[in-house]
Amino acid sequence: YIGDTARMYAKTPDMKALLQAVQKVGGVVELERGTNDRSRWVVTLHTPTKPAVTYLYSRQSGRLEKFYEPRPWLAPYRFAExxxxxxxxxxxxxxxxxxxxxxxxxxxxxxxxxxxxxxxxxxxxxxxxxxxxxxxxxxxxxxxxxxxxxxxxxxxxxxxxxxxxxxxxxxxxxxxxxxxxxxxxxxxxxxxxxxxxxxxxxxxxxxxxxxxxxxxxxxxxxxxxxLVTLLESFPPSWRPFLPRSWYPFVGDPRNPADRADMLARxxxxxxxxxxxxxxxxxxxxxxxxxxxxxxxxxxxxxxxxxxxxxxxxxxxxxxxxxxxxxxxxxxxxxxxxxxxxxxxxxxxxxxxxxxxxxxxxxxxxxxxxx
Known part of the structure; x- marks a missing residue:
């Protein structure tokens, strides 16, 4: 479940230290990859006012080091909140x-x-x-x-x-x-x-x-x-999945009542x-x-x-x-x-x-x- 923003909660001391380091920078956390001993992590931080920035986190230093910043030429510009x-x-x-x-x-x-x-x-x-x-x-x-x-x-x-x-x-x-x-x-x-x-x-x-x-x-x-011609145009490889997805949510065009309802929508x-x-x-x-x-x-x-x-x-x-x-x-x-x-x-x-x-x-x- 994700509300207005994703929130991450630490269950171990090492993850708590990671989140504390992230909070100093700010943004919604996305954990990309970590070492097996969880001493290093690749972390991406998201905010609405600049493209997501990826950092390297070291448990030993307790700091985030900028790893990759896409479109750095956008930095001088002001973006909307x-x-x-x-x-x-x-x-x-x-x-x-x-x-x-x-x-x-x-x-x-x-x-x-x-x-x-x-x-x-x-x-x-x-x-x-x-x-x-x-x-x-x-x-x-x-x-x-x-x-x-x-x-x-x-x-x-x-x-x-x-x-x-x-x-x-x-x-x-x-x-x-x-x-x-x-x-x-x-x-x-x-x-x-x-x-x-x-x-x-x-x-x-x-x-x-x-x-x-x-x-x-x-x-x-x-x-x-x-909606009818949409479902009828789906490739054969999709057909096995339709009864669990499209049919219950949108309708089954093979069913006359559903077909009429789909056309009405x-x-x-x-x-x-x-x-x-x-x-x-x-x-x-x-x-x-x-x-x-x-x-x-x-x-x-x-x-x-x-x-x-x-x-x-x-x-x-x-x-x-x-x-x-x-x-x-x-x-x-x-x-x-x-x-x-x-x-x-x-x-x-x-x-x-x-x-x-x-x-x-x-x-x-x-x-x-x-």
Missing amino acids: MKPISYVARDGLPLSGYVTLPPGRTPRALPLVLLVHGGPWGDRDKWEFQSDVQLLANRGYAVLQVNYRGTTGLGKRFARAAKKEFGRAMHTDLLDGVAYLAHRGFIDTTRVAIMGGSYGGYATLVGLTFTPDKFACAVDYAGTSN SPLLRADSARSPLLIFQGANDPRVTKRQADQIALALNRRHIPVTYLLASNEGHGFGESETALAVNRATEQFLGKCLGGRVQPSVAPNVIAALNAMLVRVDTIRVK
């Missing part, structure tokens, strides 16, 4: 998450990006440095991250509360988080965007189509638009309700959420004259690993949100980033879905 929050969902379930506010801005009536993590199983938002969060805060946005029901690390009961709640209580958990910030005056409710990848992409499309009055725009990374079938612009990122080689999912929703919204910007990375899968692709994604995101929410946009970027963006752009009216 991430604050844990907690609130109660409309059905009484306790929820938690994080809010990151833009540095130097008064926390009143800010534009908000609701950033939804993937999974939901095997994933959660954490109190740690996240480049996408810092980019958004730097551009002037408050960022809300919710560990909605189904999130890993908050107990079995919390995980099981997500059964058949895709597009239902899992979505209202997010809306209740936005309401929590609105009630405190932090955000301007007319300038709220929803954004996320994988499950977070599905949640983004749900926000766009199920609650269109709540979001001024949406940014979808590899999001599912049709699919954004594609609610495309008529959408009113706000959508930015889509999709990997052409994604085996989990296939290109068809993005094609379907892009085409459906375009036919209804909803503005859609569709960027397809020909060399990427489920998540973008190429640095040039990542820079292009950041550029497209800041431009899209700047137009929608009014945040800051960098005046110019390198020519290779512009070239990558142009190569990814899909003309939606040319899409053909079989």
Whole structure:
């Protein structure tokens, strides 16, 4: 079980000494490796305001020695603080998450990006440095991250509360988080965007189509638009695991009642309700959420004259690993949100980033879905 931050408790004197040394530096502890006699440890410390730093700890000296610091050129910059929050969902379930506010801005009536993590199983938002969060805060946005029901690390009961709640209580958990910030005056409710990848992409499309009055725009990374075709597209090697995972939590498309329910929770079938612009990122080689999912929703919204910007990375899968692709994604995101929410946009970027963006752009009216 992990609350707002991971906490470690010592059960032996040598581990107590290690934790005391760590506390002098500060951060959430991740024990990487230790010697058999536990006299030396490799320890990584996480904080939201700088990339995680790895140290070597010696029991003999009782000190931490810096071993590896990624991206040291970021040291002079000021990054936004991430604050844990907690609130109660409309059905009484306790929820938690994080809010990151833009540095130097008064926390009143800010534009908000609701950033939804993937999974939901095997994933959660954490109190740690996240480049996408810092980019958004730097551009002037408050960022809300919710560990909605189904999130890993908050107990079995919390995980099981997500059964058949895709597009239902899992979505209202997010809306209740936005309401929590609105009630405190932090955000301007007319300038709220929803954004996320994988499950977070599905949640983004749900926000766009199920609650269109709540979001001024949406940014979808590899999001599912049709739950039935998602499960039917899974490779044969996944089939033995579905009865223990996807079927109880999402539904079994072979069962007529489940199939109807899954379609009812699919954004594609609610495309008529959408009113706000959508930015889509999709990997052409994604085996989990296939290109068809993005094609379907892009085409459906375009036919209804909803503005859609569709960027397809020909060399990427489920998540973008190429640095040039990542820079292009950041550029497209800041431009899209700047137009929608009014945040800051960098005046110019390198020519290779512009070239990558142009190569990814899909003309939606040319899409053909079989």
